[in-house]
Amino acid sequence: MxxxxxxxxxxxxxxxxxxxxxxxxxxxxxxxxxxxxxxxxxxxxxxxxxxxxxxxxxxxxxxxxxxxxxxxxxxxxxxxxxxxxxxxxxxxxxxxxxxxxxDSALNGVSDALAHAIGLEVTGPLEPADDPGTGLGRIGELPEAEPMRVFAQRVADALPATVQGVRATGDPERLVKRVAVCGGAGDSFLGAVARAGVDAYVTADLRHHPASEHVEAGGPALVDVAHWASEWPWCEQAAEILRQAFGGRVEVLVSTRRTDPWTVGATSSAAGGHA
Incomplete structure (x- = not known):
């Protein structure tokens, strides 16, 4: 080809x-x-x-x-x-x-993230002109599960990183309807609050927007590494090419971990008050 x-x-x-x-x-x-x-x-x-x-x-x-x-x-x-x-x-x-x-395409980056987590996609978070397209996705789990179980589901679905997976909210809060956005997604916190979801999975959540969202009673947040949130797209894009060329082109997914954070540490200092 x-x-x-x-x-x-x-x-x-x-x-x-x-x-x-x-x-x-x-x-x-x-x-x-x-x-x-x-x-x-x-x-x-x-x-x-x-x-x-x-x-x-x-x-x-x-x-x-x-x-x-x-x-x-x-x-x-x-x-x-x-x-x-x-x-x-x-x-x-x-x-x-x-x-x-x-990001915005039908069967794009956020679709790949949603499918990796086990969600059945119902539509975009921020719709575009063409049906099914837009930024972010909303989907549902087969059954509701506690937030602590859902956070572990996300961690198990994505490649491990130094950051790992962070989540907010009551660990026993039930999660079924979920919004996701591959890559940096705190600009969509307002849309998430209006979407009627139980949780939002994205990357690069900043301290103040996340804190204000939680204080306002918004859906639970699950923050993952930027690279990890977009990694499922690689296999999706590869499969599109494989199907198009029927073996005439060898299509591989990179095995290199390009998340920029490579060293983790845990603080032993006391700080803050309940």
Whole structure:
């Protein structure tokens, strides 16, 4: 298959026109006329995943996060991101990024997160123009379960990270209807409060918005690592390509853990009062 053929499948699944105006999606480097026999899918285009793509012989690295999100005037090889572009080109490996278009797409990033947790998706949290599309998802568990059990369900469904999984609220509170948002999701706390859900699973929750949400009596919160929340999408995107090409292209999911936090510690100091 040609790179252009693979891009056509990706852009059918994740239309670039649905990306946010500030985003940078699409082909970063690579020749659409070149042959592709192997694809590697990852969350982050980093030194580690670029090395992995070269090692497994992939002609295309598909990443969720953009490499060049902000405008640049050049990509010299002595710049960290420039070095990645140079390595990709020298190794004959293309880079394609699907970011907020993969977030809002039907069967996108939040669908993958919801399915990993075991939710039956009922619709988007913030609907877009096309039916079923939009940011975040709302879904339901087969049966209600205590918050402590649900938090463990989330932890078991996602790859382990130094941060782990944090949750708020009464551990015996029953959870059945759940909102999720892969990636940073505290901008949707207002929508979550209005959605009639029992809990919200997302990443990068900040102290003050989370505290104010809890004080206002909002749904329980489950905070996970950003990378972990988007990792289920990799297998989903890989399966879309596998089905499209019927074995003519080998599609792998990256095994590299690109969560930036790598060292954990527990404080022994006393502090705070009940």
């Amino acid at each position: 040609k790179l252009a053929d693979v891009i056509a499948v990706l852009e059918s699944a994740y239309p670039p026109k649905t990306a946010e105006s500030w985003d940078a999606v699409g082909l970063v480097c690579g020749d659409p006329a070149e042959d592709v026999t192997g694809v590697l899918v990852c969350v982050d285009p980093t030194q580690s995943t670029v090395d992995e793509a070269v090692e497994v012989g992939a002609q295309l690295l598909v990443a969720h996060h953009p490499l060049l999100l902000r405008g640049v005037n050049g990509i010299p090889a002595d710049d960290p991101k420039g070095a990645l572009v140079h390595k990709l080109i020298r190794s004959g490996t293309a880079l394609y990024c699907a970011h907020t278009n993969a």
